[in-house]
Amino acid sequence: MVFVGIIFINDATLFFNVISQCLRLTIHCVSLNSTRMSNETLQIGDMIRIDRPGYKHVGVYVGAQWPSQWDVIHNQKGGGVKLISLAAFSDGCPVFIHQKTQGDHYQRQQIVQRALQLIGTKYDLLNFNCEHAANLAQNGKAESPQLKGFVLLTLLLIGGVALFGGKKA
Numbered sequence: 001m002v003f004v005g006i007i008f009i010n011d012a013t014l015f016f017n018v019i020s021q022c023l024r025l026t027i028h029c030v031s032l033n034s035t036r037m038s039n040e041t042l043q044i045g046d047m048i049r050i051d052r053p054g055y056k057h058v059g060v061y062v063g064a065q066w067p068s069q070w071d072v073i074h075n076q077k078g079g080g081v082k083l084i085s086l087a088a089f090s091d092g093c094p095v096f097i098h099q100k101t102q103g104d105h106y107q108r109q110q111i112v113q114r115a116l117q118l119i120g121t122k123y124d125l126l127n128f129n130c131e132h133a134a135n136l137a138q139n140g141k142a143e144s145p146q147l148k149g150f151v152l153l154t155l156l157l158i159g160g161v162a163l164f165g166g167k168k169a
Helices: 012-023 086-090 105-117 130-141 145-164
Strands: 002-004 005-008 026-030 036-041 049-050 055-065 070-076 080-084 095-101
Touching: 049 086, 049 130, 055 105, 055 130, 070 086, 070 130, 105 130, 130 145
Parallel strands: none
Antiparallel strands: 002 005, 026 036, 049 055, 049 095, 055 070, 070 080
16 A cells, blocks of 8 residues: 555555656656657547558557556557566657647546557558557547558559550650
8 A cells, every 4th residue: 555645545556647648747758868859748549650661550558557667558569468568668769749738637547458458459451550550549440541541652652653654645
């Protein structure tokens, strides 16, 4: 049992969620050489991202989950949906808030619960990638805007080649 102010909390998970929510953790986006790039308030339920060559990798900040103290849910090729530390998620890259979550404490806790329920789900580039998982946790819809954009661009290129590729100038 942990004594917090005048409130007794028997559940350690609840304790860590209350503490992280109360503190409204501040994230400092840091590159490999530890240069501070920006400073934003990170809250439970926010979708975060790192920029990779050719794509953006996203996850959901769920706060420190007892007993591991890991705080990001993400979906990655070869590993599926996992709970990892913010440092492991960033892998030395700057971390940005991709999409802030609107809502009260209860709504944010629902996002955390949806995200935690995804742990162990297998990665699938077309049907369940990192964006699908993060959007499903955050808003209940498994969507991937990056994938939709890539498919649309591919179809436009194929259509352009088919339409204009055979004509000689």
